[in-house]
Amino acid sequence: MQVREDAIERTDGSSGIYSVVDKGNYAVVVPYENDGFWLVEQYRYPVRKRSWEFPMGTYPDRRMGDPLELARRELLEEAGLRAERWELLGEMYCVPGFSSQSGHVYLATGLTRGEVEREPEEQDMRLGFFPRAEVEKMMRDGTIQDAQTLACYGYLLLHGK
Template sequence: MTERKRGPWTILTERLGYENPWMKVREFDVLRPDGQPGLYGVVEPKNVAIGILPVFENGDTMLVGQYRFALDAWSWELPEGGGAEDVPPLDAAKRELEEETGLKASDWCELSEFDVSNSITNERAYSYIAWGLSEGDPDREGTEADMQMRRLPLREALEMAISGSIRDGFTLIMLMAAVEKARRGALDPGLSRSILSGLDEA
């Protein structure tokens, strides 16, 4: 391949290092911004990341817990998963919420869009708030057979995030973004009242 620029970087060669049904890893021989030779690897997931903050009318939310293989640790999180790039992210969010928790929502709004770990991956994340909730039965994948659900006040979930009991970055972003948007009046008024209810309780 011919050399090409990517911002202040120069790509000399590119090769596919690894591929499976969920991701690719590309390796690049480069000239760094300082002009010196270097090596760069980029993880390219084949799905976008999807996250959902469900909010019940009384201010509760729903966490899901599962054992994360990559971390070798249990993790409490908001519902999240992957969505095909050719499927609208909101459609993927509706499917993911129902699969993991059995919940359906009559109302949805965009919460945040962000880059997951931009030094090593090009993964993009989309998150939504779901409210007007009705309960049903989950329909989980085999990899989620150990998953547990925990309904709790959103205030308690936020405290878990602040204390470090919740370490999942996607969940931290969703919780903080929702509370701040509610405080700024950037959400539906009824939804904001549900999110903010009880936050200032001892």
């Protein structure tokens, strides 16, 4: 990632500084089967707690690439799953108030289990399958607080799934 400060001119003509985080594109995968979802749980250092989320990630070294290839890679790495069918649900910016990072959201179905291929920083990651009603309960009670996961579930609903 790269952090920069840009000198800007506001609409009223005054000058200022705008801090921006540039980071490579990301993909989020919504792995769905049997009216439930596969989620991963990992420790998130900035908030100092564990977080249940849909599998997601970026290419290394801020590299940009094919978002579907990235989604396939993340699903295999984090969950040990391969999908027969992929559907693009939408595109979004992670936090457009301070980052240029954008992502693609995919629904993955026709899942086959295999071995996880996690990166070193993902070694404490856990995988769990949750029925849809349980995922919705986790969202309501604050167990799931990850904004990307919440937004991706919204995309899923908008597609009538």
